[in-house]
Amino acid sequence: MTLTMIQDQSFLITQGEISKLLGCCPATISKWSKDGVNGFPPPLRIGPNQSTATKMWRRSDISSWLEGLQGVRNVPFVGSTPKKKRK
Numbered sequence: 036m037t038l039t040m041i042q043d044q045s046f047l048i049t050q051g052e053i054s055k056l057l058g059c060c061p062a063t064i065s066k067w068s069k070d071g072v073n074g075f076p077p078p079l080r081i082g083p084n085q086s087t088a089t090k091m092w093r094r095s096d097i098s099s100w101l102e103g104l105q106g107v108r109n110v111p112f113v114g115s116t117p118k119k120k121r122k
Contacts, residue, residue, distance in 0.1 A: 046093060046095070047094065048091065048094050049089075049090075049091055050078075050091075053097060065090075068090075073103075073104060074100060076093070076100055078092050
């Protein structure tokens with residue numbers, strides 16, 4: 036990856052953009068990334084300090100991940116809200 040590619044962030048997508056695309060909350064994206072759910076790609080960390088760096092993903096990685104989910108069973112729910120349990 037070159038410095039020019041990093042500066043041109045049009046090929047990158049944020050956690051918020053992914054969550055809007057998939058219809059889930061940003062915390063879900065963090066969990067999927069951390070746990071590697073169905074091969075969810077790890078983020079790139081942009082910034083001088085890796086612990087506080089901005090997490091971003093390559094659009095191509097997310098596209099490939101979505102394409103790979105076609106026909107997979109037990110995909111984490113996407114675009115729906117789980118039903119709340121009654122007390």
